[in-house]
Amino acid sequence: MHKISPSLYIALMVSFGGFVFGFDASVISGVVSFVAIEFNLTDWQQGFVVSSPTLGAVIASSVAGTISDKVGRKKVLLVIALLYVVSAVCSTFANSYEMLIVSRFLGGMAFSSLILAPVYIAEISEAKQRGKMISINQFNIVIGLSAAYFTNYFLVDLMQSESALATSINLQENIWRWMLGLEILPAMLFFIGLFFIPESPRYLVMKGEQQKAKEVLTKLHGAELMQVELNEIEKTKQAKTPNLLASFKELFSKKMRLVMLIGVTVAIFQQVTGVNAIYFYAPSIFEQSGVGTNAAFAQAVWVGLINVIFTIIAMLLIDKVGRKPLLNVGLIGIALSMILCFIGFNNATYKLTPNAVQTLEINQEQLQPIVNVEFNDDLEFKQALTDALGKQEFKKHEAKLIQSAINIEATFVLAGILGFVASFAVSLGPVMWVLLAEIFPNHLRGIAISVVGVINSAISFSIQLIFPWQLSNLGTALTFLLYGLFAVLGFVLISYLLPETKGKTLEQIEKKLVS
Structure with a gap:
């Protein structure tokens, strides 16, 4: 292995x-x-x-x-x-x-x-x-x-x-x-x-701790590659x-x-x-x-x-x-x-049908003004829902309302x-x-x-x-x-x-x- x-x-x-x-x-x-x-x-x-x-x-x-x-x-x-x-x-x-x-x-x-x-x-x-x-x-x-x-x-x-x-x-x-x-x-x-x-070997060289850097590099990559890498680091120090x-x-x-x-x-x-x-x-x-x-x-x-x-x-x-x-x-x-x-x-278009509204656990009377009204973008639809239900109630049921109304690919x-x-x-x-x-x-x-x-x-x-x-x-x-x-x-x-x-x-x- x-x-x-x-x-x-x-x-x-x-x-x-x-x-x-x-x-x-x-x-x-x-x-x-x-x-x-x-x-x-x-x-x-x-x-x-x-x-x-x-x-x-x-x-x-x-x-x-x-x-x-x-x-x-x-x-x-x-x-x-x-x-x-x-x-x-x-x-x-x-x-x-x-x-x-x-x-x-x-x-x-x-x-x-x-x-x-x-x-x-x-x-x-x-x-x-x-x-x-x-x-x-x-x-x-x-x-x-x-x-x-x-x-x-x-x-x-x-x-x-x-x-x-x-x-x-x-x-x-x-x-x-x-x-x-x-x-x-x-x-x-x-x-x-x-x-x-361990500590980073390049950090150790930067701080003048070459011996510790050698030990870490040897452990990581072996003695032969250690010396090559140490020389490279020293050149740019x-x-x-x-x-x-x-x-x-x-x-x-x-x-x-x-x-x-x-x-x-x-x-x-x-x-x-x-x-x-x-x-x-x-x-x-x-x-x-x-x-x-x-x-x-x-x-x-x-x-x-x-x-x-x-x-x-x-x-x-x-x-x-x-x-x-x-x-x-x-x-x-x-x-x-x-x-x-x-x-x-x-x-996408948005329209709440009467059948869709009946499946929602929401005050249906508040939604009546927008039932069967088609909206061409999400901003209009969300604003209409907020006006009808209030912001807190709309946020609570937003996912279900969109799911019921949206027509989208x-x-x-x-x-x-x-x-x-x-x-x-x-x-x-x-x-x-x-x-x-x-x-x-x-x-x-x-x-x-x-x-x-x-x-x-x-x-x-x-x-x-x-x-x-x-x-x-x-x-x-x-x-x-x-x-x-x-x-x-x-x-x-x-x-x-x-x-x-x-x-x-x-x-x-x-x-x-x-x-």
């Missing part, structure tokens, strides 16, 4: 944080509709429940890389894991909107693992396997996303079964707490596992920058202009194409297509499965095909997928969403983190990836926060069209800016990009 290499074992352990992130990030897709009713939330408050972790990520990402340059990658990863544990426990027992926001914010600070884990894995990996090794983190993210979709669907199905188990754990009242509470176990496993990893201001000055200097432009461009387009709107609101999006709550949660499971399959494909191809081809193919796929969603929702929407997920998973998902971990010089990698990570998180926060508002004010069709147009723009810019980095050592990439 083939023995697992030490570097792969360590990468698997560190990237388990990706699983916790994926679960934490997407479990809210099932939670938000329940807490919106329980705490009587506005569109903006719903958006903030979803996006508050990313706000925490913006703050933490701004310092995580810099702190890891000072105290080490391992110590910062341990703090990150502890934040996941605390957040999961506090979110589960939140008794108010404010407490839920604070708890989710703390968990969001742990999202800085997204920028630190790839850096650590890049620094312990051989050049020929680095893309695949870093992609393990993305693979764990999509496994976590899928696990959250599956457990959410399982809990909703169990709640509606009214079984003895559902009654015994009071699932009807506490379903969203169970959804959030399931994160506690993987968060604890991640925290414990990190005690068994520079004097320690005297202070943070000097590091920033060098980061934004002329010689770093191309590297920063590439990093920021990829980071922006990873988010403005709408990935976290799709992931974090998946059941809500499917409800908008009229499939109903149960089917919406079931289709969200497909999002997770497609994500896993195409992330595996990306891992198999990234060190063979390269980073740039995967990005280009993925962006084209995202644009076409969003156009499919646009066509589906743009051609739902397969267009399903194909568009799953096509988007497949395209993202084979490109921007794993490739961005591989690029960010390898394009920056060793001595600036921590601070550089923090800066780019902050920009990525800030865009992500904005997308998540405004998505409910977009659905209520721009409509579903226009929202998806905007994401498609951003993908086209991203394809043009990345095609022009990005060189290929596959198969090169970190030091060779530095020599090529930093002039």
Whole structure:
């Protein structure tokens, strides 16, 4: 039986944080509709429940890389894991909107693992396997996303079964707490596992601890390759920058202009194409297509499965095909997928028939003014329902009302969403983190990836926060069209800016990009 290499074992352990992130990030897709009713939330408050972790990520990402340059990658990863544990426990027992926001914010600070884990894995990996090794983190993210979709669907199905188990754990009242509470176990496993990893050898060389670096490299890659890698690292080792201001000055200097432009461009387009709107609101999006709550949660499971399959494909191809081809193919796929969603929702009509109204457990007299009235877009229909029922009652029954009234090619929407997920998973998902971990010089990698990570998180926060508002004010069709147009723009810019980095050592990439 083939023995697992030490570097792969360590990468698997560190990237388990990706699983916790994926679960934490997407479990809210099932939670938000329940807490919106329980705490009587506005569109903006719903958006903030979803996006508050990313706000925490913006703050933490701004310092995580810099702190890891000072105290080490391992110590910062341990703090990150502890934040996941605390957040999961506090979110589960939140008794108010404010407490839920604070708890989710703390968990969001742990999202800085997204920028630190790839850096650590890049620094312990051989050049020929680095893309695949870093992609393990993305693979764990999509496994976590899928696990959250599956457990959410399982809990909703169990709640509606009214079984003895559902009654015994009071699932009807506490379903969203169970959804959030399931994160506690993987968060604890991640925290414990990190005690068994070594410090990054490149960090140790940067701090002048060559002997420890030799020991780690020997353990990871053997004595012969250790000396080769140590020589490469030593060649690019520079004097320690005297202070943070000097590091920033060098980061934004002329010689770093191309590297920063590439990093920021990829980071922006990873988010403005709408990935976290799709992931974090998946059941809500499917409800908008009229499939109903149960089917919406079931289709969200497909999002997770497609994500896993195409992330595996990306891992198999990234060190063979390269980073740039995967990005280009993925962006084209995202644009076409969003156009499919646009066509589906743009051609939809809405009409409540008398028979449909009779099946709804709603005050039927209030709905009479709009019975048999056909609406040509979701904005008109939702506004008419809000006027007739009131905002709270409409939110409570929104999925059933849309399901009863909509006339849509739902397969267009399903194909568009799953096509988007497949395209993202084979490109921007794993490739961005591989690029960010390898394009920056060793001595600036921590601070550089923090800066780019902050920009990525800030865009992500904005997308998540405004998505409910977009659905209520721009409509579903226009929202998806905007994401498609951003993908086209991203394809043009990345095609022009990005060189290929596959198969090169970190030091060779530095020599090529930093002039």
